[in-house]
Amino acid sequence: MHDFNERSYNSHKEHYKDNRDILGRLKRKNSIDYWRHERMYRLLTPLLERKGAKWLTVGDGLGTDANWLQGNGQSVVASDISEYGLKAAAEGGYIHEYKLVNAEAIGFADNTFDYVFCKEAYHHFPRPYLAVYEMLRVASSAVVLIEPVDIGIQFPLMVFLKNLLEKVSPGMVNKVWTNRYSFESVGNYVYKISEREVEKIAMGMGLPMVAFKGINDYYTTNLDLKVSTDNRQVFRKVKSKIRFKNFLCRLGLIPYELEACLIFKSQPSTEVLTRLKVGGFKILSLPENPYLSGK
Numbered sequence: 001m002h003d004f005n006e007r008s009y010n011s012h013k014e015h016y017k018d019n020r021d022i023l024g025r026l027k028r029k030n031s032i033d034y035w036r037h038e039r040m041y042r043l044l045t046p047l048l049e050r051k052g053a054k055w056l057t058v059g060d061g062l063g064t065d066a067n068w069l070q071g072n073g074q075s076v077v078a079s080d081i082s083e084y085g086l087k088a089a090a091e092g093g094y095i096h097e098y099k100l101v102n103a104e105a106i107g108f109a110d111n112t113f114d115y116v117f118c119k120e121a122y123h124h125f126p127r128p129y130l131a132v133y134e135m136l137r138v139a140s141s142a143v144v145l146i147e148p149v150d151i152g153i154q155f156p157l158m159v160f161l162k163n164l165l166e167k168v169s170p171g172m173v174n175k176v177w178t179n180r181y182s183f184e185s186v187g188n189y190v191y192k193i194s195e196r197e198v199e200k201i202a203m204g205m206g207l208p209m210v211a212f213k214g215i216n217d218y219y220t221t222n223l224d225l226k227v228s229t230d231n232r233q234v235f236r237k238v239k240s241k242i243r244f245k246n247f248l249c250r251l252g253l254i255p256y257e258l259e260a261c262l263i264f265k266s267q268p269s270t271e272v273l274t275r276l277k278v279g280g281f282k283i284l285s286l287p288e289n290p291y292l293s294g295k
Contacts, residue, residue: 008126009081009102011187016061016084023085024226025064026094032235033225034064036217040119040146041068043213043260046275047142048072053114058103058135059121063089069117070096077113079106103131111140119146120258124188132201136265145261149214150192152180154255198261203286209264211281214256216245 016022025034047053051073057065062085066078078086079101086098101107103118103125116135122145125131135143151158165173174180182190195212202210218241219225229235248254262281276283 005126008187012124013082015186016082019084022062022088023092023094025062026067026089026092028226028228030228030230031226032229032231032238035229035235036219036225036238037064038068039217040215040258040260041065043146043215043279044069044072044117044144046272046279046281047115047144047262048074049269049271049275050114054112056106056108056113056116056135056138058101058106058116058118058131059124060119061085061121063095063098065117065119066095066098104134106134106138108138110137112138114141115139116143118144120148122147122193123191124184124186125191126188128191129201132263136201136205136207136263139265141266142262142264142268145193145198145263146215146258147193147261148190149255149257149259150194150197151255153194153196154259193259193261195259195261198263199284199286202263206289206292207263207265207286208267209283209285211262211264211276211283213260213279213281214249214258215260216242216249216257218242218245 025031025037028034052075055066055069055074055076057069057076057078059080060066060078061080061082063078066076067089069076076096078089078095078098080086080098081100081102083100086095086100089095090098099107103121104127116139118131118135122128122131132143132145152162153159162173179190184190195210198212199210218238223234223237225234225238227234245254245257249256260281262276268276273283
């Protein structure tokens, strides 16, 4: 087991080694590719009520997450297990500070940061629960995950079909649920997330609140997403794909592809709660453990 984890992390360390366009996303902020990612970053807006709040980005291989937060008045340390992208981003002036970090052992003291942000990296970790507990340890206010949604938990119809087909023939479900066992070329199993799992993490630790908001994206290798948003033909196609997915989600026919999951360690301010509600977040206040309250 230890050998597998080491091989997984070593593979991720070298992922950007030969990337000749390692600063491409930061240099091309007018691109469709950057627009896609900025749509996810804007989900953080309700938490930006205070200038200079301290953030740690985890799995921020290219420094894009930290760069966006810096541009919105936050104090940020970017972190990743690999130095290639972060070193280039720092030397290019795109980020102020970075640290090499294994998400399972984050080298900062408890409550060092106000917020910890992990975008589309949690699903790369071989032992993601260890990582999220470490993120919660070094955060004082909240941890924010933006990750692919696990339809095997989040989508009731898929759960029904899975249970039904497994009774008929255990292997049949894999023909319907074709990406049940998803792997990426860098060497990770795609560890997707669900609201229920996040809720259980918070409840198990006696935390006060979680919040969720879904978002759809569109990625394809059939289009050059590095082109400018001025390319109306490509940009219209990407936006129309997202609009169609949003329509299906509003009808309840499919779940959102990605979800922003906010795990609060302390009760957020009234202002933050108001901004979350205005931003369309679903907020869940969690009950206290009746056997430990007041102790």
